[in-house]
Amino acid sequence: MSAPLWQAPVAPGPVDATVRLPGSKSVTNRALLLAALAEGPGTVRRALRSRDADLMVTALRSLGAGLTPSGETASATDWQVVPGPVRGGASIDVGLAGTVMRFVPPMAALAGEAVAFDGDPHARVRPMGPILSALRTLGAEVAGDALPFTIRGPLAGGEVTLDASASSQLVSGLLLAAPRYEKGVTVRHDGPPVPSMPHIEMTVQMLRAAGVTVDDSEPDLWRVEPGPIAARDLTVEPDLSNAAPFLAAALITGGTVTIPDWPLQTTQGGDALRTLLPAMGATVTRVPEGLQVTGGGPIEGIDADLHDVGELTPTIAALAALAGSPSTLRGVAHLRGHETDRLAALATEINGLGGDVTETADGLVIRPRPLHGGVFHSYADHRMATAGAVIGLVVPGVEVENIATTAKTLPEFARMWALMLEEAR
Numbered sequence: 001m002s003a004p005l006w007q008a009p010v011a012p013g014p015v016d017a018t019v020r021l022p023g024s025k026s027v028t029n030r031a032l033l034l035a036a037l038a039e040g041p042g043t044v045r046r047a048l049r050s051r052d053a054d055l056m057v058t059a060l061r062s063l064g065a066g067l068t069p070s071g072e073t074a075s076a077t078d079w080q081v082v083p084g085p086v087r088g089g090a091s092i093d094v095g096l097a098g099t100v101m102r103f104v105p106p107m108a109a110l111a112g113e114a115v116a117f118d119g120d121p122h123a124r125v126r127p128m129g130p131i132l133s134a135l136r137t138l139g140a141e142v143a144g145d146a147l148p149f150t151i152r153g154p155l156a157g158g159e160v161t162l163d164a165s166a167s168s169q170l171v172s173g174l175l176l177a178a179p180r181y182e183k184g185v186t187v188r189h190d191g192p193p194v195p196s197m198p199h200i201e202m203t204v205q206m207l208r209a210a211g212v213t214v215d216d217s218e219p220d221l222w223r224v225e226p227g228p229i230a231a232r233d234l235t236v237e238p239d240l241s242n243a244a245p246f247l248a249a250a251l252i253t254g255g256t257v258t259i260p261d262w263p264l265q266t267t268q269g270g271d272a273l274r275t276l277l278p279a280m281g282a283t284v285t286r287v288p289e290g291l292q293v294t295g296g297g298p299i300e301g302i303d304a305d306l307h308d309v310g311e312l313t314p315t316i317a318a319l320a321a322l323a324g325s326p327s328t329l330r331g332v333a334h335l336r337g338h339e340t341d342r343l344a345a346l347a348t349e350i351n352g353l354g355g356d357v358t359e360t361a362d363g364l365v366i367r368p369r370p371l372h373g374g375v376f377h378s379y380a381d382h383r384m385a386t387a388g389a390v391i392g393l394v395v396p397g398v399e400v401e402n403i404a405t406t407a408k409t410l411p412e413f414a415r416m417w418a419l420m421l422e423e424a425r
């Protein structure tokens, strides 16, 4: 049975809205894991509530941590986290969450008993081989090279070389639990360039903020010293990648969208919207509340290397399909290993609405053409679903299949989108 269709609303006019975004998935899932491995109880405030974050909470509880929510709303929670000895024996569901499938196994490898991992059907084809081989090299017993697999520790840590060109998470995962390994870890990358480097920077900064010594002074080499992870009281930043479709709405409708609490400094890749959107014709201003994006002129096509900020590709591709000139998006071959093959999915779905998109080995060439309505499939990919919503703002009759899949990182998406449009003039 196919998933229900959501009629993407056409904007009645220029939007003029303030959109308060829930916490970053990437910060939330790192903060929860580090808190679960810390030397004492800590707090993670304004943590995202979403499918990926909830899967992380369940995984950490099944490995022995205590997580108690307080101050809950639909999309945010303050978590009190009480670490416990890491115990095995559990079966962990990673869903389709890259952060759970790559960050939790290196923690599970601290336990002396086996831990089993599995996830959604598509999770079984997401790249896992390099991190599982690395965990074997570091001393764990691992059965399997992809999901499903089991892992049994304890491992001692040490030095390992892997090819992390398929995902930065293969490095982040090895670094996050490493302070708890007897020998810490030295990770060397050998292969084509690692994508999404800001996410590795986020991992390094969060480890350092918890008192861990990390040396990243040489390219493609990271050393995490063994030692305690400090208990912290941390507040999660808003999710800047999830700001993308809302800010795109300002550009497309010639309106203004403000995102409160946009951090002044951040390692979130979504911060690149401050330069990408102006390149496409938007005006971006820091205002006292946060970040404000205004459209008005034509949308301009771009030639952009999105290697560091691949998460933004679906929104940028949707904007490019509505632009006044062609775009080339490069450096994102690794998107073929994301929630779906995003390059194939974007080309198929935009072309299904009458677009002219061709895949290259590492990106997309998008030549704008008048689009028409039709079904926009989401492939269980939250960012495909929101890309369909973006196009639907100005193309009548776009029906997004399975809008509920946005629950991966933004369960309130459809309601927030409708609220934003209520504020259209």
Ligand SMILES: O=C(O)C1=C[C@@H](OP(=O)(O)O)[C@@H](O)[C@H](O)C1
Binding pocket: 025, 026, 027, 098, 099, 166, 167, 168, 169, 172, 195, 196, 199, 200, 310, 311, 334
């Ligand atoms: O570490 C993280 O939190 C993430 C890293 C990136 O993964 P890739 O390096 O696989 O692109 C990003 O796309 C993903 O959404 C979140």
Ligand SMILES: C=C(OP(=O)(O)O)C(=O)O
Binding pocket: 096, 097, 098, 099, 311, 338, 339, 383, 409
């Ligand atoms: C690639 C993404 O997610 P994941 O954390 O599952 O890799 C994403 O959110 O765009």
